[in-house]
Amino acid sequence: MSTYRVEEVGDGFYVLRVNDRYTRFFEALWEIPEGITYNAYLLKTGEGDVLFDGWKKPFAGMLLDALEQVTSPDRLRYVVVNHMEPDHSGSLEEVVMWAPGVKVLGHPMAGRMMKAYPRAKERFKPVRDGEVLELGGERIRFIHTPWLHWPETMMSWIETKDILVTCDAFGGYGVFYGLFDDECTRWEDALRAMQKYVVTVIGHYKQWIGKNIAKLEKLGVKPKLIAPAHGLIWRRDPQRVIELYKELGEAQAKKGKVLVVYASMYGTVETMIRRITCELSRKGYKPVVYGYTDSTRPYIAEILTDAIDAEAVILAAPTYEADVFPLLRLAAEEICWKASDGKKAVIVSSYGWGSIAAKHLRKIMEGCNYSVVETIEYNAIGPLAITSEEARKIAEQVVAALEK
Ligand SMILES: Cc1cc2nc3c(=O)[nH]c(=O)nc-3n(C[C@H](O)[C@H](O)[C@H](O)COP(=O)(O)O)c2cc1C
Ligand SMILES: [Fe+2]
Ligand SMILES: [Fe+2]
Structure with a gap:
């Protein structure tokens, strides 16, 4: 049985996470008995709410239930599509139908990939690399991070809260390892599931891990909380996952x-x-x-x-x-x-x-x-x-x- 969770993980910042226990072969390829989560996030502001990403299509109904717990169709102002792979965008059309006044934001390429979601496409507005959205006292900067995991992938940097919404980057497989990095449930297994995620999903583009991390550092992005679209949320030691990803991006070898x-x-x-x-x-x-x-x-x-x-x-x-x-x-x-x-x-x-x-x-x-x-x-x-x-x-x- 797949279950979902809605929880406030920062001041006015919520995770909407579903544990997918049905998918046995992620992308029809990778064996994942440990399961996978899809993490969407919601930010509340003084002038309405922003949703970051979504869930895979079979969970669209559940996503609307989860949204009802934290927002409403008239409060939801924006949906940010950090990545068009359907594990995150699959429920986009349902979300736009639920909140017809919403604006959809994403990389210019994301707009061109939106053929499957005509209502979302109609409401779409592209964002440039570095563009800022100011809303109800919050500042969100969109940073294009190509090839983590597709060419149109970006991150959302909530500057006012030091929260980085990273989509696939810094994510991992597994539904059993808790919500946060400090919960330490089966820690070694969680790290292995993360390594498995990196190599199977991003491995072919791994040189882009280092390039994009360098880009974030150059921009002075020092998150207090890293909120990926799969697996653990990093709040105790966000720098740790950045270092782990860097090592994997360089395919650093373990001696012997x-x-x-x-x-x-x-x-x-x-x-x-x-x-x-x-x-x-x-x-x-x-x-x-x-x-x-x-x-x-x-x-x-x-x-x-x-x-x-x-x-x-x-x-x-x-x-x-x-x-x-x-x-x-x-x-x-x-x-x-x-x-x-x-x-x-x-x-x-x-x-x-x-x-x-x-x-x-x-x-x-x-x-x-x-x-x-x-x-x-x-x-x-x-x-x-x-x-x-x-x-x-x-x-x-x-x-x-x-x-x-
Ligand atoms: C189904 C099958 C096909 C084989 N095809 C070839 C072949 O095309 N060329 C060859 O030199 N040997 C071929 N062999 C022989 C094997 O390569 C050889 O016996 C090898 O040592 C088997 O190793 P194994 O005992 O670890 O399976 C074939 C063997 C089998 C069972
Ligand atoms: Fe992806
Ligand atoms: Fe993904």
């Missing part, structure tokens, strides 16, 4: 962390991987291992979460129909797309009659700025074809390549 992703139909590759991970641990590395086998199917979102801060990646796959085993090809391509940053990669592959997987995997990884330090191709059908001595040699070769 090695991501190992392999596929194995009949155990040949798995036999090599067992020896490799054993050797890695012996040498003080911290391998994180995901295997596609006849009994295990890891989540791609979790693999990516561990790719972003790994020092190196080991990809291992059998040759399959003259190509890379398909699930591993997908994993490699996504790691490339979302998490590459000049790091080391090792390719391990096995084949029965003609090695192709290794070459293809190498091409994928080199195509996105990984430096492939070793490629191993092993001819074998079934794990019994590899002697213990051979497996040991392969493992040593892999670890030696990482240490070069």
